Amino acid sequence: MPIKELSRFSSHDTEFVYFINEDQTVGFSLYPRAKKNELVEHRKNINDLATCVPIIKVFGGDWPAYKVHDLVQIKCVGEVSPGAFSAGSSMRSTESNLLFQDQRVEGNRVITILKHKYFDLEVEHKLEFNHENDYVLLSSKVINRGETEVKLENVSSFCLDGLSPFQQDDGEGAYYFHRFLSTWSAEGKHEVRSAEDCNFERSWSGHGARTMRYGQVGSMPVKDYFPFIGLEDRQHQVMWGAQLAQPGSWQMEFYRRGDFVSLSGGQGDREHAHWLKNLKPNESFATPQAIVSTCCGGIEDLQNRLVQYQLRELESLPQSEQDLPIVFNDWCTTWGHPSEDNILKIADALAGSHVKYLVMDDGWFNDEPGCQQGLGDWNVSKTIYPNGFKNLCLKLQEKGFIPGIWFELENCTEGSELFHREELLLKVDGFVLQRGTRRFLDFRKQEVHDYLAEKVIKTLKNNHISYIKTDYNDTIGMGCDGAESLGEGLRQHLAGVQAFYRRMREEIPDLVIEVCSSGGHRLEPSFMDLASMGGFSDSHEGTDIPIIAANTAMQIAMRKNQIWAVLREDDNVSRVYYSMAATFMGRMCLSGDLFLLNVQQKQIMQAGQEMYLQIKKSIPQGYIRIVRHGVSSYLHPKGYQIFARYAKESAYLVIHSFENAPSSIEYELEGNWKIGQVFKQDHINLSLKAKVLSLSGVEDYKGLVIELMPQL
Known part of the structure; x- marks a missing residue:
């Protein structure tokens, strides 16, 4: 079925595309403008595949390589349930149930109006963007325009379709799925798996739905996963992803019935989260907001863009917070x-x-x-x-x-x-x-x-x-x-x-x-x-604190990422440095035996605070990079971690070594910098040459912070 472009909009570095087929089904996609020259014409059908040729000879017709997935995924009580073996796994529509009605632009908002095929429902999809932000906001509203009650079982906040537009077929080896796992005192563990590892390759005919729905049920929205979904086209180094602003039950879903992968998410549906909403005549329901972005690069680049949403109204914070106090x-x-x-x-x-x-x-x-x-x-x-x-x-x-x-x-x-x-x-x-x-x-x-x-x-x-x-x-x-x-x-x-x-x-x-x-x-x-x-976590004194702190710095704005440094009277010098250094990945929070510390411990604690005052100008705005070598277990971490915070005119590194750490570490800096103040033990030596920072004298369980100053 022919698909054509309905409309197109742009921010400073992103293209937003609405497309429509002959049945008036509207889909939505986005991609980084820097990759525009890598867009390809996608195959229209799979008629020539060896698996399809014999059956087409019998039944005839075209076997499409993909279909358009509705801009808003919606399911109501009384309509035919999704097929393609998805019952119990997904409440997404396997066939379209929404028709295009209108689209209008209101400033930086694009409002697309859809009508339900079988119920007197008007569905409003909203895209909000401006030419400066690295993210957009997507949400939906369902309005009952009829005279009888309608029961909603599923309504998505967003649905991204046609991914990846840089692949001309099913993208063998290209697709990687990203999630962030979360359990008590082990928050934010990054999980990335290929489509092949997830058994998420398209079916031979495109009939069987591939779906992976996940989320959280209850009043702790980050109990099992962070409300995030991410897709990577590794062959073209492009990321797509979304966060949900949702205090309770939510869901995200990877979905595939053809060549393309589709991402959607929102309020947890009836199957996943026991949610059913009755809409009386003239009543409406608005979905939670989704923060969405795409970019060139990897997962850190995507997260750096998404968390900017949390920095949009800093002036509303209390005056005492403007200085990021300890x-x-x-x-x-x-x-x-x-x-x-x-x-x-x-x-x-x-x-x-x-x-x-x-x-x-x-x-x-x-x-x-x-x-x-x-x-x-x-x-x-x-x-x-x-x-x-x-x-x-x-x-x-x-x-x-x-x-x-x-x-x-x-x-x-x-x-x-x-x-x-x-x-x-x-x-x-x-x-x-x-x-x-x-x-x-x-x-x-x-x-x-x-x-x-x-x-x-x-x-x-x-x-x-x-x-x-x-x-x-x-x-x-x-x-x-x-x-x-x-x-x-x-x-x-x-x-x-x-x-x-x-x-x-x-x-x-x-x-x-x-x-x-x-x-x-x-x-x-x-x-x-x-x-x-x-x-950031209830991990008060574990050696995993630097790992968890780096994880949560990828999920919330660093200025809001409060991290424990619990100091004990029996801590050795290395442990005090280790604990204090971890707090530089966000906001410093001290606790422990402060009135029992000896003179040397107090001096290190004070030096750490003064170093924090020196580098905190880099915390409100900037981007992060995380390098880990050998880190797998949180309870028994091995190797080392480098956390880098780059701001416009300042930067710093937080480095932690764990068990079996190498005695020397090298890290290539982004940009031209020189070493400023340092917070470290004397036996650790530093040098910087041709953007490569070298450390020697590293031992297990050390923590240090290095200020970077512009090299003029």
């Missing part, structure tokens, strides 16, 4: 047992340091010692602050700190009165939803918002606290009662959660919000929009 958090010092005495002791130990935020973690509300017990009532302890909690916060301010406290505001645990207020809690099948010792507040209820305004916002205001660490330590799972499906209940609940986050910022404009969810389970764009920082 954080101290007492979690790995007091382990949930803070008191007026030990907090002031910590403050005195930090005198003369460059720490600005002093955060009191779990336990500030407990009259009796205990970790994460009685969450939900949020009554300030009457016993551990003999002079009052407000007085302690004021003393911290007098000492030059901005005080912060920890809340797990969405949950409650045994031992609290709130635990038994079932009218405020989420339910499943009529029973209170409980995971382990945790129950969950229902943020669709105004009473919950009012309760937390009194307990959280008022506590912050009354005690002059302008830093909040919001933790979240279990997942709801597939959803909750109160909507047409469990998945829709979850979606509505999380919309309420994020509304409360916005309310906190509105009522306390200078509030610094650190989003933590057992470390890194909420490191996705919609939560990062609400936060000044995100906790």
Whole structure:
């Protein structure tokens, strides 16, 4: 079936192409303009393949090499389910069910209107771009224009088709699939596999669907994978990829029925995430936003472009955040047992340091010692602050700190009165939803918002606290009662959660919000929009911290990537350098036995802070490169890692050696630089010649930071 170009748009380095067939099916693709000369005319059919010739002799006709996949993937209750053996694996349309109606341009927005073949639905696809950004935004909206209710089972935020336009056939050996795996305290492990390794070659006739749907179900959007999908045409060195701004269940999907690979993603569908949405007449549903990009190069080039989305409104951050202050958090010092005495002791130990935020973690509300017990009532302890909690916060301010406290505001645990207020809690099948010792507040209820305004916002205001660490330590799972499906209940609940986050910022404009969810389970764009920082991981003291920190620096803006440096009194010199150096891949957060450190340990800690102040100008804007040799296991890392941050007029390297590290390492720099300040042990020697940095004297488990200055 003939396919022609419908329209074309351009940003500074990317071409966006809409194409349409005779049946009025519209598809969408994009590619780097720098590769325009490598575009090829793709074969139209596979009639001459040895596997097809015999059957064509019997049945006749053309066997197309590919088909156009709808701009928006949609499935409604009552329409024919997808075929091609995809039931249970995909709810994408195997045949088109949307027809082109109109397309209009509104400034930097392209709105494409589609009509459903079988229901009175209008589907609006939106592309948002400008001539400066390295990414575009894609989203969809479904509107019921009819007089009867329609039930949605699947709606995509984006669907990229016709990949790769640089291949004239099925691209043997060209395609590689990229994902980022995530588990607790081991976030962001990069996975790349070829199409052949994934058994994702086209079927001999193009009939059988190849599909790989993955995602996350529940209220921890980064529990299993980061909400990301990536495709590489390695033969032409081009990447395509997308991130989803989604706080709950989501899915991504690689799909193939012919020569081309298609990528799609959005709200988790009915099969994957138990989601069903009823649209009454004149009602609409808008999908989560997808951040999409394409580029020449590899996975780091793609990620450098996607995370720029999180930097678009920096002026809205609190004034204190403009200077990227250093954080101290007492979690790995007091382990949930803070008191007026030990907090002031910590403050005195930090005198003369460059720490600005002093955060009191779990336990500030407990009259009796205990970790994460009685969450939900949020009554300030009457016993551990003999002079009052407000007085302690004021003393911290007098000492030059901005005080912060920890809340797990969405949950409650045994031992609290709130635990038994079932009218405020989420339910499943009529029973209170409980995971382990945790129950969950229902943020669709105004009473919950009012309760937390009194307990959280008022506590912050009354005690002059302008830093909040919001933790979240279990997942709801597939959803909750109160909507047409469990998945829709979850979606509505999380919309309420994020509304409360916005309310906190509105009522306390200078509030610094650190989003933590057992470390890194909420490191996705919609939560990062609400936060000044995100906790990178719950790996507090592992030797894997530099590896995880580099991973998360590829997923969120580095200025929001808060990394632990937990220092212990029995740490040797190498360990102090190792821990401090890891924080240079984002925001420095100190903890541990600070008031027990010896003179040499304190000197290294102070030197590390001063080095951080020197290089932090490179953190807000720039791009990263990561080199790893021999690194496979996180618990028992071997080899070494080089993390490079390049900015316009500054750069730096963070280098960590692991077990069985080589004694010498070489790294070729991008651009012309000279060595500036260094943070390292004396026995490690550096030299730079013809852009090649050489290190000697390297031993196992060392950490160092090297400032790079422009070579004029």
